Amino acid sequence: MVLCVEGPCPLLAVEQIGQRPLWARSLELPGPAMQPLPAVAFLEEVAEETPAQPESESKVLDPEEDLMCIAKTFSYLRESGWYWGSITASEARQHLQKMPEGTFLVRDSTHPSYLFTLSVKTTRGPTNVRIEYADSSFRLDSNCLSRPRILAFPDVVSLVQHYVASCAADTRSDSPDPAPGPALPVPKEDTPGDPALPAPVATAVHLKLVQPFVRRSSARSLQHLCRLVINRLVTDVDCLPLPQRMADYLRQYPFRL
16 A cells, blocks of 8 residues: 655654644534555654754635635545544544554644644554645655655545545455555654653554544444445436535535545
8 A cells, every 4th residue: 555646755744742733722613536656655753853844935815715715625635534632642642543545534733833744653653743834735744855746635535535546446356466555653642751751752553544444423423334335336426416505515515525
């Protein structure tokens, strides 16, 4: 299973423990692309004090357009059932610890410069990858040099769906010598360490996204499950002979996860 990006393999940074931004906590939002890529490596940040890399050049955005983009993403995530809100990295680890490899969830980032984090169970345990938001797009966090080669998506659900589909395509591949899968380091423990000691060297583990971990309190309705089936079978709901109200419901969540 391979998550791919165009060009050389970038290194993606993993979630740090911090504080969720005040503006994100106070924001009340209303309720409700995919191409194969070469192998990518994800690398965990080992120093909590390392600041996030700023964008060197960023286009000027209309604040209203920016807010609408974020509101749409929150709406999609709430509909998904696998958005866990403001749980911490430790809580995400506890939820995923006994789950099969490839189980994942999306939560609010505890890093002050990010909105969301992708928490996923790997062969070496749960780990976390930050999701960056810039220029009305979401992408997996990376250093400045590799950022232009990381695919960007209009919302978080589209991002996750892309990588799930990429892993599924790699699993079905009959290639006798498949390319190595993407990698993540062993997740950093949530216990404080001695600052006088050198940071541990991260070792890579394979990453795959297979199955979302649905929150029990967000159990998906029968209507939503039917919508997922329709979305998996039909590419354009407008071609279906459906009442307008039903077609609008399908458009509210145009995803397969």
